[in-house]
Amino acid sequence: MRKNIVAGNWKMNKTLQEGIELAKSVKDALAGKKVNCEVIVGTPFIHLASVVEEVKGSIIGVAAENAADKASGAYTGEVSAAMVASTGAKYVILGHSERRAYYGETSEILKNKVLLALENKLTPIFCIGEVLEERESGKHFDVVKKQIEESLFNLSAEDFGKIVLAYEPVWAIGTGKTATAAQAQEMHAFIRKTLAEKYGKEIADNTSILYGGSCNASNAKELFSNPDVDGGLIGGASLEAAKFMPIIEAFN
Ligand code: 13P
DSSP states (O other), X not given: OOOOEEEEEOOSOOOHHHHHXXXXXXXXXXXXXXXXXXXXXXXXXXXXXXXXXXXXXSSEEEEESOOOSSSSSSOTTOOOHHHHHHTTOOEEEEOOHHHHHHSOOOHHHHHHHHHHHHHTTOEEEEEEOOOHHHHHTTOHHHHHHHHHHHHHTTSOHHHHTTOEEEXXXXXXXXXXXXXXXXXXXXXXXXXXXXXXXXXXXXXXXXXXXXXXSSOOTTTHHHHHTSTTOOEEEESGGGSSHHHHHHHHGGGO
């Protein structure tokens, strides 16, 4: 059966020292606690190796927030999936709406990133979601379906089975305006149906679909109680252990 996951996405926050400190405080807060979900912290590239070291022996997994669409070579400033994997990180967030909107990441680019992540045995946490205008004009289902089709439906069933999805309505990211539990469930059920049509019910049922967008201690329990919401991808509320922990504990 699919896993419940709570993953932090630190975005471009925290110096190296602050990041190590944050990872340590999450690790310490989790010590000796029984939690009912996987816990992941997504950090900037420069933090990865140190955070992997810091959380060793704990249940925390580490994710990069991006990886290059090329394997290696003369691409100044880029970081490859192989480099990410060499730090000990096991996950990579791909297709975040901030990457799509500010750095021109197209479905085609993301398709390559997913393939390289899988080749390097990283689990992609693949983000999808509509902007406000698309929701208001009733196009949100089509937009999300297209994002999935264009970057992921080239995968074999076996490889698709390695993907984690994160539905992040762009209008809910960093705005304090969360999707309602009903809106999240409706979209997650639609996504699962889309996966079932392509890969069959078993793979669809085994795919974790996380919700992201102003998820916090006060709304996590209601969001996660939906049958098709398997956890969260958390931005702002992952930047302090005291705010991140209650979201993890929403599964208890
Ligand atoms: P916020 O939780 O800050 O809205 O960010 C969500 C997000 O983009 C996680 O990837």
